[in-house]
Amino acid sequence: DGGITQSPKYLFRKEGQNVTLSCEQNLNHDAMYWYRQDPGQGLRLIYYSQIVNDFQKGDIAEGYSVSREKKESFPLTVTSAQKNPTAFYLCASSILGGDTEAFFGQGTRLTVV
Amino acid sequence: AQSVTQLGSHVSVSEGALVLLRCNYSSSVPPYLFWYVQYPNQGLQLLLKYTSAATLVKGINGFEAEFKKSETSFHLTKPSAHMSDAAEYFCAVSIIQGAQKLVFGQGTRLTINP
Numbered sequence: 618d619g620g621i622t623q624s625p626k627y628l629f630r631k632e633g634q635n636v637t638l639s640c641e642q643n644l645n646h647d648a649m650y651w652y653r654q655d656p657g658q659g660l661r662l663i664y665y666s667q668i669v670n671d672f673q674k675g676d677i678a679e680g681y682s683v684s685r686e687k688k689e690s691f692p693l694t695v696t697s698a699q700k701n702p703t704a705f706y707l708c709a710s711s712i713l714g715g716d717t718e719a720f721f722g723q724g725t726r727l728t729v730v
Numbered sequence: 731a732q733s734v735t736q737l738g739s740h741v742s743v744s745e746g747a748l749v750l751l752r753c754n755y756s757s758s759v760p761p762y763l764f765w766y767v768q769y770p771n772q773g774l775q776l777l778l779k780y781t782s783a784a785t786l787v788k789g790i791n792g793f794e795a796e797f798k799k800s801e802t803s804f805h806l807t808k809p810s811a812h813m814s815d816a817a818e819y820f821c822a823v824s825i826i827q828g829a830q831k832l833v834f835g836q837g838t839r840l841t842i843n844p
Contacts, residue, residue, distance in 0.1 A: 623773075648830055657739060659820065659836040660774075667829050675831070707773055709832070715824040716762045716781035719832050721773030 619644045623708050623722035630695070630702070630729050638693045638725045640708035646720070647713050649691035653677060654705040654724075663706075666691060667713060695727065703729045732757045734804075734821045736835035744843045749793075749808040751838050753821030756802065762824040763804045764832070765795055767817050774820065780804060791815070816842045 621642040630636045642649065648667050652660040662675030666685040680699025685691055691710075695702045705726050709719040737752040755761050762781055766774040778789025785797045791814075795806045804821060821835040 621773075650832065652834075657836065659736075660834040662831060662833070665829060665831050673829050673831075705771075709774075711830075711832075713830060715826050715830060716779070717824075718764055718776045718779055719774075721766075721775070723773045724771070726771070 621708060621710050621720055621722040623706075623725050625725060626723065628725055628727045630727060632729055633697045635694055635696050636702075636727065638695070638706055638708075638727070640691045640693065640722060641689055642691075642710040642720075643689060644710055644720060645688070646710035647688070648711045648719075649685070650709045650711075650719065651675075651681075651683065651691070651693045652707045652709065654707060660707065663693065702727055732761065732823050732825045733833060734763070734823050734835040736819075736821050736838050738838055739836060740839045740841070742841040742843060743811050745813055746810050749806070749811045749815065749840065751806040751819050751821075751840065753795075753804045753806065753835060754802050755804060755821075755823055757823065763795075763797065764822040764824070765789065765793070765804075765806050766820045766822060766834075767791075768820065768837075769817050777806070777819075811840075811842050813842050813844065816840055 624639045650665045651663040664683040666672035682694045708722045711719040764779045765777040788794045
């Protein structure tokens with residue numbers, strides 16, 4: 618079945634450590650996105666990419682980094698520079714075109730301990 | 731800048747009652763608008779989308795939304811609420827400024843009372 622897979626579902630990190638969240642899709646979508654979700658704040662865009670080896674900063678990119686070496690994969694690294702990393706992270710993908718919907722993974726809940 | 735605003739962070743209705751979740755958009759060009767639903771600890775699922783083909787859009791699970799340009803609104807409705815409708819609902823607008831991205835509203839948590 619085609620879809621978008623995020624792993625792990627739950628992740629614990631010690632303060633000062635970098636951590637990488639995985640996002641893989643087999644939908645042959647060109648566009649991929651990372652969102653952060655906090656209670657009462659909706660979804661905020663971290664990074665997005667339309668093509669391999671190219672990506673753009675979203676509204677809250679500070680303290681995060683991404684890569685897009687393959688069309689299917691868009692991993693997100695939460696660095697130690699991110700002051701408040703505890704959140705629910707969602708990855709999405711879509712075909713290009715303003716009228717096309719995004720498909721979402723099941724999310725990764727990151728907790729800093 | 732294009733954006734969406736959801737009025738009411740929390741809506742509570744009785745089972746069988748009308749569901750109305752409000753979304754207003756701001757856009758200088760005809761927008762592409764979406765409603766998504768999220769169940770606890772899960773990703774988002776598309777309910778319906780407006781792409782200018784028809785102003786009344788029908789989606790899954792009995793939901794529908796009407797695009798009203800004069801009111802810059804895209805409110806989500808369902809005639810009769812079911813317990814399984816309890817979830818968080820997000821309105822979103824598609825923006826193309828160089829690259830394509832989806833911008834979301836703050837979300838509305840829907841509670842269904844038995």
